[in-house]
Structure formats: C-alpha cells, structure tokens
Amino acid sequence: MNISYLQLVYLFGTIFCILGIVLCIRTARTRFGKLGDAPPVSLWITRLPAESAAKLTAFAALILMPAGAIFIANYHTFEGVHEVSGCASCHLMLPMANDLQDSNSGTLAARHFKNKWIAENQCYHCHSDYGFGGNLEAKMTGYRHLARYTTHTYKEPLMARVRFDNKNCLNCHQGTQKFEAVPSHHTAWARLVSNQMICLNCHGQAHPTSLQRTPGSPDYARLTEPLE
Amino acid sequence: MRLLRWESWCAIIAFLMTLAFVLFPGPYEMAIFTFLAQPLFAIAAASYLVKVFADLRTRKVV
Numbered sequence: 001m002n003i004s005y006l007q008l009v010y011l012f013g014t015i016f017c018i019l020g021i022v023l024c025i026r027t028a029r030t031r032f033g034k035l036g037d038a039p040p041v042s043l044w045i046t047r048l049p050a051e052s053a054a055k056l057t058a059f060a061a062l063i064l065m066p067a068g069a070i071f072i073a074n075y076h077t078f079e080g081v082h083e084v085s086g087c088a089s090c091h092l093m094l095p096m097a098n099d100l101q102d103s104n105s106g107t108l109a110a111r112h113f114k115n116k117w118i119a120e121n122q123c124y125h126c127h128s129d130y131g132f133g134g135n136l137e138a139k140m141t142g143y144r145h146l147a148r149y150t151t152h153t154y155k156e157p158l159m160a161r162v163r164f165d166n167k168n169c170l171n172c173h174q175g176t177q178k179f180e181a182v183p184s185h186h187t188a189w190a191r192l193v194s195n196q197m198i199c200l201n202c203h204g205q206a207h208p209t210s211l212q213r214t215p216g217s218p219d220y221a222r223l224t225e226p227l228e
Numbered sequence: 229m230r231l232l233r234w235e236s237w238c239a240i241i242a243f244l245m246t247l248a249f250v251l252f253p254g255p256y257e258m259a260i261f262t263f264l265a266q267p268l269f270a271i272a273a274a275s276y277l278v279k280v281f282a283d284l285r286t287r288k289v290v
Contacts, residue, residue: 013250020243028236058232062239062276066269069246073261080253090255143262150259 005079013072020065027058081142082124088227090149092158095213095223096123108206118172126168126206157213164206166192169199230279235272242268 038050048056080086088097100109100122109126112118118125129138148154170192173179180186184202191197200206212219245265249257284290 009250014247017243017247017250021240024236024240024243028233028240031231058276062232062235062272066239066242066273069243070266070269073246073249073265076250076253077258077262086253089253146255146259146262150256 005075009072009076009079013069013076016065016068016072020061020069023057023061023065027054027061030054030058078139082121084121084123085227087123091224091226092149092154092156093123094225094227095220096207097227098223098225099208101227106204107208108200108203125172129165129168156215157210159210163195164198164200166195166199230283232276232279235275235279238268238272242266242272 032051032054035049035051035054040047040049041053043053084097084100087093096109099105099107100113102110103114109122112126113122129135185192188197192199208219208223211217212223214220242265245257245260245268249261249265281290
C-alpha cells in the first residue's frame with residue numbers, strides 16, 4: 001500500500017488536533033486545588049492519584065499535543081510547496097502554473113513540462129533555492145511573501161527580487177551529453193557558473209512576460225484562470 | 229497548581245486553526261496557522277510552564 005505524505009498529514013494532524021482539543025477541554029474544567037479527595041484514576045496498567053493524572057493531562061494538552069500539531073502543520077507547509085498545486089494556490093502564481101501546463105506555450109517552463117523533462121514537482125525543481133523550499137533565510141522570505149499575499153500588500157505583475165541562480169539549471173543539465181556538446185557552454189562556462197550570464201539569455205523566456213501578467217493585458221484573464 | 233483555564237482555551241483556538249490548515253490547505257489557512265496559531269500555542273505553553281515553575285517553588289522542589 002502506497003501512503004502519500006498528504007494522507008499521513010491528514011491522519012496525524014487530525015489525531016493531534018482532536019486529541020489536543022479534548023485534553024484542553026478537560027484541563028480547562030480541572031480545579032487542581034480540589035483534587036486531593038478525588039478517587040485515583042485508572043490508566044491502562046496503573047492507577048494514578050487524581051492530581052497527578054490531571055497534571056499529566058495538562059502537560060499533554062499544552063505541550064505534547066501542540067508540539068505534534070505544530071510539527072505536522074509545518075511539515076505540511078514545507079512539503080506542500082513542492083507541488084505545482086501548492087504554488088498555484090496563491091492566485092499570483094496562476095499565470096506561471098497555467099502557462100506551465102499550456103501545451104501551446106513555448107516558454108522554457110512549458111517545454112520542460114510537456115516534454116516531461118521534469119516528472120513531478122516542476123516548480124520546486126527549478127526554484128529550490130528560495131521561498132519556502134530554500135534555506136532558512138529563503139524560508140523567512142517565504143513567510144514575508146505569505147504575509148504580503150494574505151494582507152494584499154503587493155502589486156501585480158510580480159517582479160523577482162532575487163537573481164535566478166544558474167545552479168538550478170546546471171543541477172540537471174551539467175555533464176549531460178547534450179549540454180557538453182554545445183561549444184558555447186564551454187566558452188561561457190566561467191560566466192555561467194558565476195551567474196554573470198544567465199541561461200535564459202540564450203534559452204528564452206522561462207515564464208509569461210511581466211506585460212502578460214499585468215492586470216488588463218489581453219493575456220491576463222486566460223493566465224489567471226483557476227487550475228482544473 | 230493554579231487553574232489553566234485561559235491557556236487551555238488559547239490552545240483550543242490554536243488547535244482549531246491548525247486543523248483547518250491541515251484539512252483545507254491554502255494561503256490564508258497557512259497564514260492563520262503561521263501567524264496566529266503558533267504564537268497562541270507558544271503563549272499558552274509559556275504561561276503553563278510559568279505556573280508549573282511557581283507550583284514547584286511553593287512546594288520547595290526548586
């Protein structure tokens with residue numbers, strides 16, 4: 001049986017949250033000072049004084065269950081952003097996601113998608129060094145993007161602040177027969193590695209242009225249609 | 229130990245927000261979990277630990 005990460009997140013996330021809520025309700029109703037005379041509580045193979053059992057319940061409700069729920073939800077955050085649907089859940093990313101899946105598009109991303117050069121998690125494969133998929137600093141930037149998106153403090157078209165790192169392309173292409181057979185890759189190698197020259201200089205537009213992504217442009221409505 | 233009523237309610241609200249994000253993932257649910265639920269959990273846990281420490285001090289354990 002093949003269990004996906006999403007099923008695990010649903011299962012454990014629901015268990016931690018529901019159990020946490022039940023234990024919290026119990027803790028909220030407990031009067032710790034008046035448990036001295038209460039009968040002992042039976043816990044599977046042992047019996048505990050009522051006060052100890054209530055304290056253990058409070059510890060589980062306020063420390064253990066929240067820790068579990070936070071771990072699962074953060075795992076969900078960082079794993080979910082690997083999928084194209086995760087990126088496309090922000091409408092700002094819809095032009096990129098729609099164009100990616102458009103078989104008539106000639107952008108670099110669409111060509112990678114329709115030719116299955118990248119089998120899955122297509123966004124993440126090329127953009128793994130920034131946003132929620134990147135290192136700690138990149139993740140902090142991801143949180144800033146999230147805050148700006150949900151508070152509507154952004155302007156369209158979206159402009160990348162960071163320079164695209166050629167390493168994202170070279171991770172797959174470097175060393176392949178096709179790549180090595182192109183003489184210009186060798187002559188421009190130093191500039192490619194140092195990012196003085198980007199791959200897109202020769203290989204064309206990666207995504208729809210900023211003009212196409214500007215509200216009111218002829219392509220905007222088509223590019224921002226919700227994904228099927 | 230003193231009552232843990234408001235800490236429990238804080239945690240319940242945070243659990244509900246987390247559950248919403250786990251079951252219906254989206255940018256708004258993610259933002260609510262990240263910027264509201266996690267701090268609520270942290271506040272509840274911090275207050276709980278302060279009360280536990282105070283309880284241990286009254287019993288002269290620490």
